[in-house]
Amino acid sequence: MDKCDMYIVDDVCYAGMMKTGIKINNAKPLQGRMMLIEFSTGEKRLFDTTILKGSAFAPLEEEEVFNNPQIFHGFINWKNGEIDVSPEKVYSDSVAYNEYDS
Template structure:
């Protein structure tokens, strides 16, 4: 079972995630911010409150996203660097 063990927030609503596999990956939250459940995350201060609970990323107000989605739709940090200009 894939789990998030650490999270940090960076610019442009990105999450840098560490998984129980030891991998560090980057996840872009921007495509999700138009969904009502994630509306509060459009505030950068609120977005920065991300933390790990029970193996996934959560925010106050019972906002969370499945660790399987975070893993499947993220890119390895080294791979991301290769994609950046």
């Protein structure tokens, strides 16, 4: 049986290995509320923002809001910081992205 590592940040339990000190360098909005995220590790990963639940994230359903992310101190945010998500959360809930030459 494979061992699954767990960690807790702000009373939220996450599965996997925590990437401490990781930052978001770039975030590109894609269709379907997906984002292509580039991390300080050089990795690119796909993040589905529809997993972000609650009234705080409801404005992301508006295309104009979603399509205008900002990066501030390695965090992704929208609406001048009214909505933000930690890089650790984005990393743990994203999947690896591989670019292929076409």
